[in-house]
């Protein structure tokens with residue numbers, strides 16, 4: 121059967137309504153007033169960009185949303201995007217001390233959104249202005265969150281920055297990859313508009329890939345920051361993978377962003393293969409386009425790297441899960457996909473579309489090929505960390521900007537970190553792996569030698 125759109129425009133639009141609703145002004149005040157304004161707040165340490173959470177929340181409690189947005193913008197230049205896409209449950213909100221009292225953590229993400237929405241409505245420049253020119257030039261390869269963050273901070277420090285981006289639009293996966301019910305392409309591009317105002321130059325539609333191009337950039341610029349993200353989706357290497365109807369989950373997700381929803385072709389029965397957040401996003405979005413969806417994962421539910429709350433969204437959307445299920449072949453009838461064969465299972469799973477979400481390639485050879493000599497080359501974001509979150513990419517872009525500034529002889533500028541007042545060895549960014557809780561911070565403080 122040929123794939124075609126299932127739902128009409130109004131049904132599809134309704135299914136993709138924004139997941140997280142904004143707070144009203146009074147809801148925001150009430151929520152903000154619950155914050156304890158903790159000393160050495162663990163929510164700050166859990167944020168890879170070190171946003172001063174209690175201070176911005178305090179400003180919202182006082183009704184000063186624009187001042188709150190300025191504070192957010194100082195630490196994180198994509199604060200509005202992060203307010204919508206960050207897995208706050210395992211970052212700032214996961215570290216909130218109220219959880220220690222079995223209370224609901226402060227809704228930091230929604231408060232951040234409240235402040236950044238207010239700034240956007242008021243047309244406020246939260247990113248400030250570029251410093252006087254230093255005469256140094258930096259090229260940033262890749263216009264995703266890491267590249268944008270690095271470029272904006274370099275511009276704020278007075279360096280002349282040029283972003284080289286292979287696509288026609290900026291934002292990387294923040295623009296093309298995030299589930300559409302969390303962040304639309306328009307919202308991502310609107311936030312980037314402010315970054316453009318910092319005077320950064322752009323070379324759009326230019327893909328860097330050879331040693332000659334790398335050499336030319338090093339000749340023209342004083343330093344280069346590489347933030348090209350991950351590569352294409354991995355292949356399963358099983359029979360029938362090239363059948364029509366078997367596609368990479370990322371290509372499908374990108375199409376959901378780029379086309380009107382009622383024009384997107386989707387299978388009536390879709391099988392998504394994988395156990396990460398990309399698998400969940402592919403499953404929820406195909407379900408919202410009207411498909412019956414099954415996620416097939418080779419291990420147990422406990423082994424899935426997708427967050428609990430993401431799995432809950434998928435279940436709400438009616439997505440079924442099959443665990444300990446290893447696909448061994450895609451089966452065709454009359455040249456078209458009709459089922460997935462699972463190892464050890466007597467019956468094939470009928471389907472007319474498969475979305476593969478089994479990870480992206482790491483592009484390990486790119487750096488060696490393009491920059492065999494790397495003394496003025498810096499890296500960050502998914503390309504360097506193997507694939508984390510938007511907020512990690514932003515934090516790494518910012519750290520790289522300050523490292524490049526120092527390497528170019530700049531002085532006196534430090535990233536506006538929120539250093540641990542208790543002397544935690546890792547002042548921030550512990551979030552995903554191990555949120556720092558207040559009692560742990562206190563233990564470090566008590567055991568620290570006193571002068």
Ligand SMILES: Cc1cc2nc3c(=O)[nH]c(=O)nc-3n(C[C@H](O)[C@H](O)[C@H](O)COP(=O)(O)OP(=O)(O)OC[C@H]3O[C@@H](n4cnc5c(N)ncnc54)[C@H](O)[C@@H]3O)c2cc1C
Pocket residue numbers: 205206207261262263264265266267284285286287290291292293294297298299302326327328329347348349350370373397398401500501502503507508509510511513
């Ligand atoms: C399906 C999916 C859903 C996600 N959902 C979330 C979420 O809900 N929340 C969250 O926080 N994170 C999410 N992430 C992760 C997040 O999107 C990434 O961690 C983040 O975008 C990484 O930013 P980056 O700048 O390192 O890379 P990217 O966003 O990948 O940007 C890289 C940029 O470099 C450009 N580029 C690549 N090669 C070249 C080249 N040779 N020359 C020039 N330009 C080049 C690309 O076109 C792109 O614009 C998701 C990821 C995926 C795949």
Ligand code: SF4
Pocket residue numbers: 154155156157158161162163164173174215216217218226228
């Ligand atoms: S940990 Fe929770 S209560 Fe404490 S400052 Fe952060 S948001 Fe407020």
